[in-house]
Amino acid sequence: MKKVLIVDDEPNILMSLEFLMKKNGYKVFIARDGSEALGTVQDELPDVVILDIMMPEVDGYEVCEFIKKKVDANIKVVFLTAKGKESDFEKGYEVGADFYMTKPFSTKKLVDKVNELAN
Amino acid sequence: MSKKVVTYLTVIFVAFxxxxxxxxxxxxxKPILVYGFPAFLIYLTFVWVLLIVVGFLVVRKGTSDDTHGY
Amino acid sequence: MGIEWVVIILSSAYLGLLFVIAGWAEKNANKQWLSNPYIYALSLAVYCTAWTFYGSVGRAANQGLDFLTTYMGPILMAPLFWLVLRKIIRICKAQRITSIADFISARYGKSLFLGAFATIICILAIIPYISIQLKAISSSFRIFSADVAGSKGLFFNDSAFYLMVILAVFTIFFGSRKIDASQKNTGLITVVAFESLFKLFAFVVLGFYVTYGLFNGFSDIFIKSSELPYFERLITIDPVDGYGDWFWLNILSFLAIILLPRQFHVAVKENNDENHLKKAIWLFPLYLFLINVFVLPIALGGNLLFPGNSVDADTYVLVMPLAQGNTFLALLVFLGGFSAATSMIIVSTSALSIMISNNLMIPGILRSEFLSKKLNPQLNKVVLRGRQLMIVVMLMLAYLYYKYIGQPFPLVSIGLISFVGVAQFAPSAIGGMFWKGGNYKGAIASLTVGFLVWMFTLVLPTIVNAKLIDATILNEGLFGLSWLKPQAFLGVDFSNNVSQGFMWSILCNGLAYVGVSALTSQSIKETNQAEVFVDIFKYSTVYESAIVWKGQAFITDIKNLLSMFLGKRRTDLAFERFSDRNAIEQGTIEADFRVVNFAEKLLSGAVGSASARVLMSSVVKEEEIKLEEVFNILQETQRYITDNKELKKKSVELETAGVKLRQANKELTKLDELKDEFISTVTHEMRTPITSIRALSEIINDNEDLKTEERAKFLDTIVEETKRMERLINQVLDLEKIESGKLEIPFSTIHLNDVANESVRKVKQLISEKGIALSTNLHGKLPLVKGNRDRLVQVILNLMSNAIKFCDNSNGEITITTSTRNGSVELSVSDNGPGVPKDSQKLIFEAFYQAKNQTLKKPEGSGLGLTICKKIIDKHEGSIWIENGAESGAVVAFSLPKLKL
Known part of the structure; x- marks a missing residue:
């Protein structure tokens, strides 16, 4: 079973993402902020990480960079964020993201993308 | 009028x-006279008057609840 | 002078009196005491017509107690007034519905067809009923003329005709003066109440006269008449057929008391205070009791005095005093019967005329391009004149029916057949009020089936009896099929044709309604109306915002349309008031949904809801909401909602939120030009709730097999998130209002300690729940300040909610302090949280400081609270600042200038 880590500080968004991923047959892990995410990534080595950017303490960019450089560059990272400016996109890809998606998102598109990246 | 009073009124309706x-x-x-009155007429009169009285009392309760309710 | 002239003069004088009373009441219409529960309850007694007055005694004399079935139903409905009638009244007020036909049409998506259909049923049912009133009056005239040996003056032959003319004038004067049919006709109602009192008085006087004058009290009559051969039959009901008839006829009158057009007219349309229903709950049964007490004694007394059917029992009430030479009493009784008939005619024709103009005439005009062009400039006159014309036409028809068709029937049978006709509305009208599932197709099926069975089992035999068609159909059945005999439908033969006809029609009708509704589906528009009707008590306060509307319309177009029907002056006045109440700016060009709904409602009062719908759609360009994806999502959710019952409940909240969003969006767009930056941060903040809403909506939409608890949880979350958006929107609007100077902040002299105490009271609960220690340190001799109490409370509450958010998790402490310094008064809120970094202390009052300045996020909050606080304090000419506490934590404080004496 493929593993997905979801990182977001909004409980309601977490709830919907968790449902979606479980529904599509993933083993789901959850982190409510950046530092928690750093720990879980190292412990569980997920296949895909769905990552918010604006979070308390450690932000999404830092988490992404950490994963790609320090843990395993094969872990796929999808940014899922409310930041929708061109410069934000660029910065996201700069730190090594595999895909950048803005909120609000289409559930179908997200699931498709995650499936594609996981396999 | 409170929910309770409305329930009373509904119960009154069903009962009557x-x-x-x-x-x-x-x-x-029955085709008989009781004290010079037809039995059936006495019964209907009784029920009818009772309906008026009960209606009056329940509404009065409902109205006073409204004014002193809080 | 012959007695017939006395009768003529008296009845003319009586009608003159009615004019005087009505005119006087109209003049005093705005006086409080004219709108009282007693007048309301008395006006309900328009139920008692000439049929009660003459016919009850006739029926009692021949058939005994079954005349009471006409009153058993209404007294049983009385306790349900609060439950049923109040709901109808509330619905009609919210939607400006003025007749039963309008009511049905509105419930099923404002259908023109249903309104017209119901109107036609009413006309067919009520015209014969009006005609028997004319008949009752003219035959009572004839009793007097026969009394004066053989004189049959020309005038008397046509007494009914003259009566009709006078009543037409009266009804036009007092029943149809105002174009807006939903306005009250105080004159009419006062007259009806007066007539109710008068007929009761006349009947009771006669009752006393017969019971105690001609006999020695009640028991004397009963004991004497126990000698009569059929006495046992008269004081009981037949144990074989009787119980069934009793049951069905009671249900019939139970429905009629609500559904008869004249009852709907007095009880619903003319009601101006729901609380009047309370008194009617017992007063109306009391009235019916009083008017019925003497019926059986008078009937039996008549049977004793005129043995062997020597006198028609329908005329006992007049013949008894006349036979004793008591002309005065006979005249009083005559006037009593006259008042019963006239009040029924007046109210019925007013009700019918409004129904016809709203559901037949206006839709007809609107449909015909030629007519609507030609009549365009004076449509309001056309509507009013048309209605008045209809009054005349209805009375003419009733007169003709009386003259050429209705002669052979006793009063009672025609009346009951009318009852059965209007009872056909019960499933679609009453059912539709309590069952959301009932739909348009179901209502059509219900009315069609009920109407056909009614026509076949009850109306057809009367046509045969009038010798208009051959009697073979009665004897052999339709197409010669014996199971299709009108009076033994499906081979079931009751002793009483009316209860049989009623039973079959209402059963088939109800089945058709439920069956067809269950098998077919509702349109969106219909669902909206079904929601509003069934849950009216939830909506009536927010009615204007409870309906989602999308489209574009210009206020001038709408105003022009309204002027055509209401006149320019009334339209302008109505708009002015509405704009004031809803804070719509002068000079606004585009109409929003509130204006459109309001206009449609106003128009409904004049032309009926279905026509109003058609008219509005001519000036309103309805279109898909073209807004950002937010609204699409809300819509999707909404579409899904219509299929799902539990979702339905939530849909309203979503709808209102959607509507508010759109409003906010408009406001936002305006701001956009000025404050690009601001806007982008607001939308940014909105994304979070929208994301949840969209994701969850899609999940619900894509996963039909969701568990109930799961779905409920998701739905609750959606609602919660929309509320969050709403809060944000409100704050944005608030800020905008303050900033643009639109918000007036009235100042008064206040004591800041009071303001602090009030604020503390408001959050005490929350604070103790969170286990935070709150203390106040209020200066004993604080000078007064000038300020706005509510706004300052808002500021303090905001500061406190920040303090709650940031203060120490386990050992929270918050202190409120007031003090004075250099001619100003200060209030501070301090917490024991982490404090605010020095370089942020000024910036923090800028809008969306949190979101804008970092990728890291602080705890929840719109980011607008402190900005709003600053604006409010600025308005007070004070200042607000933030600093760090001596040991730890943040201190937010503001100061206001001391009041100068």
């Missing part, structure tokens, strides 16, 4: 609807 139909009316539906 029953009282004014078969089989209850059959009790009084």
């Amino acid at each position: 609807a029953l009282a004014l139909h078969y089989p209850f009316i059959a009790i009084a539906n």
